[in-house]
Amino acid sequence: MKDITQVAPPSEAILQPNTKAFARDPHSVYAQLRALETPYLLADFDGYVFSRFDDVRALALCPDMVRGAQAFMSEEDLASEQRTKGWHDMPAHERFVQTNLLESDGADHRRLRATVFKAFTRQYVERHREMVQAYADQMVEAALEKGEIDFVADIALHMPGHIIGTILGVPAQDCPQLRIWSDDVVQFFGLERTEDDKKRAERATSEFHLYLIELIKARRRTPKNDLLSILIAAQDAGDLSETELIATAMLILMAGHGSTIDVMGSGCHALLRHPDQMRSLRDNAELMPNAVQEMFRFDTPLPFFHRYAAHDCKVAGYHIPQGTKVGLLYAAANRDPSVYKSPDTFEIARAPNHHLAFGMGAHLCLGNNLSRLDMEILFNTLLVRTKAIALRSDEVHYKTGISVRGPIALPVTLTPV
Numbered sequence: 226m227k228d229i230t231q232v233a234p235p236s237e238a239i240l241q242p243n244t245k246a247f248a249r250d251p252h253s254v255y256a257q258l259r260a261l262e263t264p265y266l267l268a269d270f271d272g273y274v275f276s277r278f279d280d281v282r283a284l285a286l287c288p289d290m291v292r293g294a295q296a297f298m299s300e301e302d303l304a305s306e307q308r309t310k311g312w313h314d315m316p317a318h319e320r321f322v323q324t325n326l327l328e329s330d331g332a333d334h335r336r337l338r339a340t341v342f343k344a345f346t347r348q349y350v351e352r353h354r355e356m357v358q359a360y361a362d363q364m365v366e367a368a369l370e371k372g373e374i375d376f377v378a379d380i381a382l383h384m385p386g387h388i389i390g391t392i393l394g395v396p397a398q399d400c401p402q403l404r405i406w407s408d409d410v411v412q413f414f415g416l417e418r419t420e421d422d423k424k425r426a427e428r429a430t431s432e433f434h435l436y437l438i439e440l441i442k443a444r445r446r447t448p449k450n451d452l453l454s455i456l457i458a459a460q461d462a463g464d465l466s467e468t469e470l471i472a473t474a475m476l477i478l479m480a481g482h483g484s485t486i487d488v489m490g491s492g493c494h495a496l497l498r499h500p501d502q503m504r505s506l507r508d509n510a511e512l513m514p515n516a517v518q519e520m521f522r523f524d525t526p527l528p529f530f531h532r533y534a535a536h537d538c539k540v541a542g543y544h545i546p547q548g549t550k551v552g553l554l555y556a557a558a559n560r561d562p563s564v565y566k567s568p569d570t571f572e573i574a575r576a577p578n579h580h581l582a583f584g585m586g587a588h589l590c591l592g593n594n595l596s597r598l599d600m601e602i603l604f605n606t607l608l609v610r611t612k613a614i615a616l617r618s619d620e621v622h623y624k625t626g627i628s629v630r631g632p633i634a635l636p637v638t639l640t641p642v
């Protein structure tokens with residue numbers, strides 16, 4: 226078995242995530258990465274990027290592969306690593322964002338995950354169907370009145386935040402502010418982050434924290450039938466600390482935002498670029514769950530996540546020493562021709578379609594049922610209420626970077642039935 230540390234740096238830079246060319250067409254770059262004989266050593270990331278489906282899946286499932294460096298680093302090494310990354314001197318961010326459910330491993334992760342997953346079941350999500358439908362009706366109605374809209378700014382941007390905010394128990398008028406805080410926090414995760422991003426992320430986390438403190442106080446006085454009240458009860462039962470309660474509420478609100486906005490945009494764009502598929506979906510509404518799965522596979526909205534080797538281990542064909550950082554390119558895995566027939570074809574009836582857009586293994590996405598429900602209801606409502614949807618621009622620009630994937634704007638004209 227090969228040792229990963231023997232993998233040579235690439236002779237040419239294939240993966241340049243911050244370029245416009247990559248934003249225009251990441252998939253041809255992913256194809257080049259999959260064709261390489263070894264994982265790709267990405268200097269900016271300081272780790273080895275895996276892009277084939279079987280390798281990415283094996284790494285996501287491997288119990289020796291963890292999210293947090295605390296599994297193998299001393300306190301001092303962690304602090305110095307944090308300084309190198311520029312993740313220091315941001316107390317609110319360190320307390321509530323750098324240490325949460327997603328960033329934990331082992332026993333803490335299992336405890337937090339069990340608490341949240343017990344509350345956020347498929348049945349719990351399903352109970353919010355009517356609320357999601359009512360909001361989709363309202364958004365589509367307003368869009369139809371305008372006729373010419375930017376699908377991203379006028380619809381996608383509002384829906385996921387409103388839905389997850391309502392489920393958690395945030396009053397409707399506060400949901401738009403949560404999106405702004407979430408954006409400011411998430412922006413800082415990109416490989417391309419700046420000092421300004423750092424300041425914005427810290428300010429947003431701190432304001433978000435103060436907001437949640439007040440909301441939690443109100444729910445303690447008067448519990449409601451919302452997720453926050455369930456999480457407060459879990460804290461009272463000793464399953465969560467106060468910090469974990471706030472960090473978990475923040476994570477749920479943040480994770481529920483940007484990615485769903487992006488996949489709504491890219492999913493709509495995919496339908497517009499494939500009129501035969503749009504027609505087929507109009508004629509066969511029962512294909513909607515498959516179509517939504519295909520949207521997640523075709524343009525995976527969170528393309529890239531990391532892991533560290535907590536111990537020396539053997540996985541994905543390599544001996545990987547403790548402390549090594551690897552990248553899981555879910556978006557590239559989802560177009561791997563060894564798993565998907567004609568992977569670059571958008572095919573709403575594709576079945577089976579077991580993609581990795583929500584990850585796999587210990588950190589499998591908590592919100593996958595909810596974001597699928599949002600998508601199914603939105604696209605169903607749109608198709609039922611329109612005779613035609615037409616793209617008003619030849620060129621649609623996508624966000625740069627490897628951490629997110631979605632169109633910046635999507636100008637369309639809606640023709641009502």
Ligand code: HEM
Nearest residue numbers: 326327477480481484485530582583584588590591592596
């Ligand atoms: C387009 C929608 C979404 C996508 C593509 C997505 C994707 C992902 C992925 C890939 C992971 C695993 C990360 C890893 O492998 O390191 C993840 C984890 C997570 N997601 Fe999502 N997500 C979405 C929506 C949501 C929503 C709506 C919520 C909240 C309701 C949510 C909450 C979470 C949480 C809490 C985790 C951490 C789970 C853990 O660490 O055990 N996500 N998500």
